[in-house]
Amino acid sequence: MIRPLALALVAVALLALGACAMEPLPAPSATLDNIQAVRAANIAPLAIGGFVPGPGRPTEMDKEFAVRGGIQPAPDGSFAEYLGDTLAAQLKSAGKLDPNSALVVSGVVTDTHVDSAMPTGSAALAAKFTLIRDGKTVFEKTLRVNDTWNSDFVGAVAIPDAINHYTGLYSNLAGALFSDPDFQAAAKAQ
Amino acid sequence: MAYKARSASGGLFGWARAWFAKLLLGLAMASVATAAVAAAYIGDGITDLKPEDKVVIASPQPVQLIFQFQTKGAPNARATKLLKQKVVDTVKASGLFSTVSDDAVPNGAILSITINDIASPADMADAEGKGAVTGATFFVVGSNIADHYLCTLDYVASPTAAKLERTAKHSVIIQMGMINKPPEHAVKIGNANDAVLTMVSQIVANPLNDVAKDPGFSGAAAAPTPPAATTSADTTAAAPTAAEAPAAATSTSAPGEQPK
Numbered sequence: 001m002i003r004p005l006a007l008a009l010v011a012v013a014l015l016a017l018g019a020c021a022m023e024p025l026p027a028p029s030a031t032l033d034n035i036q037a038v039r040a041a042n043i044a045p046l047a048i049g050g051f052v053p054g055p056g057r058p059t060e061m062d063k064e065f066a067v068r069g070g071i072q073p074a075p076d077g078s079f080a081e082y083l084g085d086t087l088a089a090q091l092k093s094a095g096k097l098d099p100n101s102a103l104v105v106s107g108v109v110t111d112t113h114v115d116s117a118m119p120t121g122s123a124a125l126a127a128k129f130t131l132i133r134d135g136k137t138v139f140e141k142t143l144r145v146n147d148t149w150n151s152d153f154v155g156a157v158a159i160p161d162a163i164n165h166y167t168g169l170y171s172n173l174a175g176a177l178f179s180d181p182d183f184q185a186a187a188k189a190q
Numbered sequence: 191m192a193y194k195a196r197s198a199s200g201g202l203f204g205w206a207r208a209w210f211a212k213l214l215l216g217l218a219m220a221s222v223a224t225a226a227v228a229a230a231y232i233g234d235g236i237t238d239l240k241p242e243d244k245v246v247i248a249s250p251q252p253v254q255l256i257f258q259f260q261t262k263g264a265p266n267a268r269a270t271k272l273l274k275q276k277v278v279d280t281v282k283a284s285g286l287f288s289t290v291s292d293d294a295v296p297n298g299a300i301l302s303i304t305i306n307d308i309a310s311p312a313d314m315a316d317a318e319g320k321g322a323v324t325g326a327t328f329f330v331v332g333s334n335i336a337d338h339y340l341c342t343l344d345y346v347a348s349p350t351a352a353k354l355e356r357t358a359k360h361s362v363i364i365q366m367g368m369i370n371k372p373p374e375h376a377v378k379i380g381n382a383n384d385a386v387l388t389m390v391s392q393i394v395a396n397p398l399n400d401v402a403k404d405p406g407f408s409g410a411a412a413a414p415t416p417p418a419a420t421t422s423a424d425t426t427a428a429a430p431t432a433a434e435a436p437a438a439a440t441s442t443s444a445p446g447e448q449p450k
Contacts, residue, residue, distance in 0.1 A: 026271040032256055032302035032344055039298075039349050093254065095294035149264065154318060164264035171265065 022163065025075045028086040030093030031171055037178040038094035043187035045098035046091055049106030049132070051084030058109040065166075067116050070159035080109045083127060086170040090178070103187060104132045105177075110142055116162040121151035123162070125169040129177055131186050139186035145172040230385035231376035233336075233361035236396050245402035250288040251347075252295040255281055260306040269307075276387050277303055280394045286402050298349040303394055304342045313338075324367045332367020341393040345401050347408065354404050356397035360389045 053062040062080055064073045075082050087105065091097035111126035124146045131139035147165045152158045177183055257277045259269040281290050281301065289295070309317075320333035338361045345354045362385045363373045372378070379385045401407060 023268070025267050028267075029258065029270065030256055031258065032300060032346075035256070035300060036346075093256065093292070093294060147264075149262070160266070161262065161264065164261055164266050167267060168265040 020069065021071045021073065024073050025082070025167060027075070028082065028089045028170060030090045031175070034090040034171065034175045034178055035094045037175055038090060038096050041178060041184040041187070042189055043096060043178075043184060044103050044189040045096045045101045046131075046187065047099050047101040047104045048084050048088045048091075048097070049104040049130075051078075051080045051107045051109070051127075053078070053080040053112075054108045054110045054128075058112050061112050062109070065112075065114060067114060067159050067162040068155045070155070070163070072163050079112065080107070083107060083109060083125075083170055083173065087174045087177070090171070090174050102134045105187075106130050106132070111144065114162055114166040116151045116158045118151050118153060118158075121149045121158070121162050121165065123147045123166040123169055125166075125173050127173060129183070131183065133186070139183050141180065141182060143173060143176045143180065145169050145176055147172075228382070229365040229372075230379055230382045231334075231363040231365065231373055232379050232385050232389050232392075233363070234375050234377050236358060236360060236392050238392060239395050239399055243399065244284070245286065245399050247286050247402065247408075250286060251297055251299060251408075252289040252291060253281075253287040253299045253301045253345075254293060254295050255290050256300060256302040258302075258304045260304060262309055263306060266307075273305070273386075273390055276390045277305075277394055280391045281398065284395060284398050284402075286398065297347070300344075300346050301398075302344040303398075305390065305393060306340045306342070308338045308340055327367075329367045330369060332365065332370025334363050334365045334370065334373045336361050336363045336373070339389060339393055341397060343394070343397040343401060345407065347406060352406060354401050354406050356400045358393050358397040360393040362386055362389050 053059045058080065062074060062078050064071055065079075066072075076085070084107065087107075088097055107127045107129045109125070109127045111124060113125075114123040115121060124144065126142060126144035128140065128142040130137060147169060149161060149165050152161065255278060257270060257274050259266045259273055261269070278290055281287065281303075287299075287301075290301075317335050320335060323331050324333045338359065341358045341360070343356050343358075346352075347354075361376075362382075363376050364382055364385075365373065379388050
């Protein structure tokens with residue numbers, strides 16, 4: 001009697017601990033802070049160029065990443081593209097997205113990291129952004145954002161927490177770009 | 191709208207998730223699942239706006255709506271998607287705007303609404319403990335788990351206008367188990383879905399109505415940002431100011447009375 005019960009417990013525990021794939025993230029949305037940053041900078045309308053993963057972890061984590069067995073697939077198959085989509089969402093909401101603009105921003109994800117270790121989870125995202133005006137590079141800079149949080153023992157809490165904090169970095173990185181004085185100067189409406 | 195409380199996939203409930211996880215663990219330990227007796231409540235701190243309390247704007251203007259649901263301060267994209275339509279419906283139902291749009295509008299007005307599911311580490315530990323007890327006792331020993339929410343509503347009437355901010359607090363309480371008492375200062379609201387949707391409607395409608403009372407709401411002139419007011423069970427509502435908008439029905443009832 002004891003053995004079947006023990007086996008049942010193990011089976012249930014394994015089911016609870018087994019890897020599970022999360023549903024894809026919805027399309028990124030704008031934040032008031034980012035829209036305000038774009039407005040304050042008085043930048044010209046921008047087009048979004050290519051966003052690709054750099055070598056190493058950015059490429060390894062471009063399609064999906066895992067947190068304690070929870071697997072988060074990239075929206076539309078690429079987290080690098082998700083960064084470009086996030087920038088586009090902010091610019092569109094600020095009325096500054098123009099696919100035909102002579103100003104094109106593109107990027108390479110240079111670092112990406114998420115860790116739900118206890119007691120403090122951490123995540124980081126960095127990208128090298130390039131702004132081209134009429135075919136000429138007018139801005140090139142690597143920007144990085146980080147986050148830390150209290151990471152729970154329970155996976156059902158820790159996994160979504162880590163995903164939320166990590167994916168929140170995409171909007172933060174877009175904000176870092178829009179707030180960068182060199183970017184603002186290079187993207188100024190002429 | 192279709193809404194499902196989610197657990198591991200990034201759901202709405204912060205410490206309710208922890209509670210539920212421990213509950214499952216308790217069930218696994220017992221290897222027996224017993225039907226749960228569940229009921230959902232919302233806090234009685236704020237209520238649906240009474241028609242006579244609603245601000246009326248003579249010439250509603252278009253607005254761009256931005257909504258984000260957060261879990262412990264971090265953006266929760268999935269919950270944002272699930273609840274956005276309810277927020278849009280609530281803003282439209284206010285009658286304060288001519289149109290509500292995702293995209294930029296000609297006058298540059300933006301309404302930003304953030305609902306944060308607040309949970310401190312102590313709250314999480316408490317929820318986990320209660321969940322374990324309820325699960326391990328086959329739902330005989332009940333527990334009430336509350337999720338607390340803070341809504342921050344920011345409005346800018348034009349690109350040059352000052353930001354107006356109002357906040358409101360609310361809660362959703364899920365009751366499980368057979369031996370249990372109804373939570374205090376709460377109103378029973380159908381199931382968990384109903385409770386969450388009602389919470390969202392009330393936590394948005396109240397501060398939105400408050401911000402509409404501000405003279406800067408019409409966007410005619412940049413007004414200095416007033417100190418953020420809070421609408422909740424334990425704090426007073428935004429001090430009503432004379433609305434610049436004509437025919438404004440200024441709310442005179444402090445929140446706190448929930449119809450039973």
